[in-house]
Amino acid sequence: MDRSRAKDMSRRPRSATIKDVAARVGVSSMTVSRVINGQYGVGAETRAAVQAAISALDYTPNVAARSLVTAAEPKIGVIYSNASAAFMSDFLIGVFEEASARGVRLVLLRGEGGKPPPEARLREFAASGVAGFIVTPPLGESPAMIELLGETGLPIAAVGAHAVENAICVRIDDRRAAYEMTRHLIELGHRRLGFVTGNQDQVASAERLAGFQAAVQEVVEVRTAVAQGDFSFASGLTAAEQLLDADPMPSAIFASNDDMAAAVVSVAHRRQIEVPQALTVVGFDDTPAAVMLWPPLTTVHQPVRKLASEALRFLIAEIASTQHPLESRPDRVLAHMIVKRQSTAAVPPNDRADPAGGSQAGQ
Numbered sequence: 580m581d582r583s584r585a586k587d588m589s590r591r592p593r594s595a596t597i598k599d600v601a602a603r604v605g606v607s608s609m610t611v612s613r614v615i616n617g618q619y620g621v622g623a624e625t626r627a628a629v630q631a632a633i634s635a636l637d638y639t640p641n642v643a644a645r646s647l648v649t650a651a652e653p654k655i656g657v658i659y660s661n662a663s664a665a666f667m668s669d670f671l672i673g674v675f676e677e678a679s680a681r682g683v684r685l686v687l688l689r690g691e692g693g694k695p696p697p698e699a700r701l702r703e704f705a706a707s708g709v710a711g712f713i714v715t716p717p718l719g720e721s722p723a724m725i726e727l728l729g730e731t732g733l734p735i736a737a738v739g740a741h742a743v744e745n746a747i748c749v750r751i752d753d754r755r756a757a758y759e760m761t762r763h764l765i766e767l768g769h770r771r772l773g774f775v776t777g778n779q780d781q782v783a784s785a786e787r788l789a790g791f792q793a794a795v796q797e798v799v800e801v802r803t804a805v806a807q808g809d810f811s812f813a814s815g816l817t818a819a820e821q822l823l824d825a826d827p828m829p830s831a832i833f834a835s836n837d838d839m840a841a842a843v844v845s846v847a848h849r850r851q852i853e854v855p856q857a858l859t860v861v862g863f864d865d866t867p868a869a870v871m872l873w874p875p876l877t878t879v880h881q882p883v884r885k886l887a888s889e890a891l892r893f894l895i896a897e898i899a900s901t902q903h904p905l906e907s908r909p910d911r912v913l914a915h916m917i918v919k920r921q922s923t924a925a926v927p928p929n930d931r932a933d934p935a936g937g938s939q940a941g942q
Contacts, residue, residue: 660690757790815842
């Protein structure tokens with residue numbers, strides 16, 4: 580190379596880099612990269628400032644580098660802490676199958692005892708390069724955790740949650756489902772009904788109890804007894820002992836999930852109470868637990884796998900969006916159904932009257 584050519588090259592201005600754009604706006608290189616690649620998580624004002632800086636600096640993205648960025652598998656963070664092993668099994672199958680089909684990589688973070696992971700772990704997780712979060716119940720209704728995740732500007736999908744601000748909520752109509760199951764028990768002739776509630780921190784638990792109460796209040800002679808559970812098998816054992824010790828004993832028990840319903844069946848077997856001849860038992864979720872015990876459970880089918888896959892699908896759509904919606908996102912309500920199996924039986928007509936001669940519906 581001759582000296583004159585070298586001198587000309589030395590006079591050419593250096594091409595702007597992504598770091599130059601970031602420095603001009605006062606943001607990170609990652610933020611600039613998100614704008615370039617049309618990714619979620621950048622506010623409208625920042626996005627406009629980055630685009631203006633790109634224009635002013637005449638910055639041209641490195642096409643090869645950009646293709647590597649866009650071709651990489653996006654990472655989705657899954658945060659869970661659920662007392663029901665059966666629910667989590669179905670949930671993970673659903674979300675992993677959807678992730679595999681869409682070329683998405685999942686990274687998991689677990690809380691303990693139905694509680695969110697420690698704040699430090701959440702912040703570390705949020706900063707690990709994930710593009711969004713899926714949160715399982717009951718964590719989707721933890722205001723502190725949702726607020727912390729919301730600070731990242733990344734989209735959040737909360738499975739089983741009801742109308743959480745700034746999160747995609749994917750669920751079923753818990754109240755309607757519980758109402759329909761309770762009506763089914765009443766139509767079988769049951770007038771002494773027990774109910775096992777779920778985790779007190781979950782809106783779904785209150786909704787299922789409200790559906791149960793709405794149905795029994797339509798029939799004057801129904802007597803009810805309610806026992807507290809938390810969706811775990813162990814809590815179902817304690818609740819079953821309480822309900823089966825009642826005098827008169829319920830002729831049917833509706834548990835707020837299948838794990839607790841399986842516990843009720845277990846206690847009934849131990850007490851030599853025949854199901855369904857002497858005691859009808861129904862559950863909620865239609866997890867594998869519903870068909871792994873004898874007799875198989877009549878239950879509300881909550882499409883857990885589909886809830887998980889739909890949550891991921893909606894989340895990916897938000898990540899791909901170049902907009903940053905500020906308004907609350909509406910619920911996505913999926914269909915449920917009553918699945919009738921062998922754990923239910925009709926009550927003989929002479930056993931349908933209230934033995935105490937009075938109404939205690941909802942008590």
